[in-house]
Amino acid sequence: MKAKKPAQSATRLAVRYLSRRDHAEKELQQKLLARGYEQADVDEAVALCQDYNWLDDARFAERLLGNGIAKGWGLLRIRQEMEHKGVHEAIVCQLFEHDEFDWYEHAREVALKKFGETPMETEKEKARRLRFMQSRGFDFEQIKYALDVEDEY
Incomplete structure (x- = not known):
């Protein structure tokens, strides 16, 4: 039995997801793949979203940091959340490298x-x-x- 092809394009769905909230690149890829899109279509959608600056892991990490602080989380919990969402380790390290938060x-x-x-x-x-x-x-x-x-x- 052949899998049913999704009704809308991967790009269109990616834009819908990003219009609701920021996502990490890996998180968006996983969501699109779970909906049945081919890897090539997912890669194309992610690239287009990055070209238009709709998808930015650094911006997403900054928002996660702010949200985590607002929720009363410590640094270890915030880092864990970033890892869970798929933010690249280099971006996380760069974000906390010049962190002056007490x-x-x-x-x-x-x-x-x-x-x-x-x-x-x-x-x-x-x-x-x-x-x-x-x-x-x-x-x-x-x-x-x-x-x-x-x-x-």
Whole structure:
């Protein structure tokens, strides 16, 4: 049984996807291939979108960074999201190379928003807070700073 050919062109669908939100190149390719388009058609659609600057991995990565910060994510979580979306490692490294954002203060703001000024009175509560901050993508130095913890882990 032969697969049904998609009703619209790969370029047209790519433009529809990009009109809703930015995509990474790899993410857009995967979506088009999943809809049944041939690799050559997908490559042509992606190239056209890049020529018109509708598809730009660097711009997409910058937006992911801003959205991640707004969601209270740490650097590790944002990098993981970029990798998951298919942003090339070179673009990610370039984005964070001159990063002047204060991740320590950001971690402190996230912790304060979540836990307020209440002190950690038990080891169980301390572990809960550490797990939360870790799940948000902060490293141990940032977590220690944010929670004002002196212990070594």
